[in-house]
Amino acid sequence: MENENKKIFNSIAVSYNNPWVNNKTERKRIEKIVSYFGLKKGMTIMEPGCGKGDFTPFILKKIGKEGFIYLVDISDEMLKYARKKVGKYKNIKFINSCASEIPIKEKSVDAVIAFNSFPHFYPKQRFVKEFYRVLKEQGFLIIAHDIPERKVNNIHKKANFNMKKNSLPSRKEMFKILKKNGFVVEKYINKGYYFLKAVKSN
Ligand SMILES: C[S@@+](CC[C@H](N)C(=O)[O-])C[C@H]1O[C@@H](n2cnc3c(N)ncnc32)[C@H](O)[C@@H]1O
Numbered sequence: 001m002e003n004e005n006k007k008i009f010n011s012i013a014v015s016y017n018n019p020w021v022n023n024k025t026e027r028k029r030i031e032k033i034v035s036y037f038g039l040k041k042g043m044t045i046m047e048p049g050c051g052k053g054d055f056t057p058f059i060l061k062k063i064g065k066e067g068f069i070y071l072v073d074i075s076d077e078m079l080k081y082a083r084k085k086v087g088k089y090k091n092i093k094f095i096n097s098c099a100s101e102i103p104i105k106e107k108s109v110d111a112v113i114a115f116n117s118f119p120h121f122y123p124k125q126r127f128v129k130e131f132y133r134v135l136k137e138q139g140f141l142i143i144a145h146d147i148p149e150r151k152v153n154n155i156h157k158k159a160n161f162n163m164k165k166n167s168l169p170s171r172k173e174m175f176k177i178l179k180k181n182g183f184v185v186e187k188y189i190n191k192g193y194y195f196l197k198a199v200k201s202n
Pocket residue numbers: 002005006009010018048049050051052053054055072073074075078097098099100115116117120121122
């Protein structure tokens with residue numbers, strides 16, 4: 001199951017490009033979305049499905065030099081590019097593993113940020129459980145996309161690869177999975193972009 005994604009993303013890594021990386025207006029739009037996350041200087045973050053590290057600078061800007069990021073991806077090819085892009089930062093650790101089994105101690109991160117990656121994690125329950133394990137008490141999970149749920153799911157339906165299992169759950173299903181695994185949803189937006197913030201509850 002994880003290997004399907006590994007194969008797919010290893011094969012498309014070279015051509016994988018985010019349209020917002022070099023577009024000033026789009027970058028501003030992404031920055032606006034990130035401003036809702038609640039990131040603070042010095043926070044420790046885990047970014048599952050970090051890909052080529054395109055989103056990482058947006059996080060780094062918020063947490064500063066005193067913060068720390070674990071970049072996790074199942075695709076070694078994607079991580080190769082991420083190392084090239086953000087490897088110069090000393091406060092980043094690269095982890096090539098499935099985000100459902102992350103070699104990080106429990107209760108060690110302030111926030112898990114899944115940007116444009118959550119649809120690829122299945123079965124969802126396994127990943128949400130793992131995110132809960134690595135989060136500190138009162139830590140939070142962010143699931144975000146630069147486009148809304150319907151567009152995300154359409155892209156995966158039309159993909160050249162078999163991405164039928166790669167989807168963003170409906171609001172109802174998402175809330176159910178999060179509640180079942182100890183999270184309280186604090187904010188949910190699905191208009192123009194997708195943003196969900198859920199806090200780890202005791
Ligand atoms: C659509 S890309 C997004 C990458 C990055 N977040 C971005 O916005 O550019 C999804 C990433 O999730 C990774 N991925 C897929 N399944 C994964 C899994 N089970 N564990 C960790 N990473 C995974 C892929 O290798 C890929 O790099």
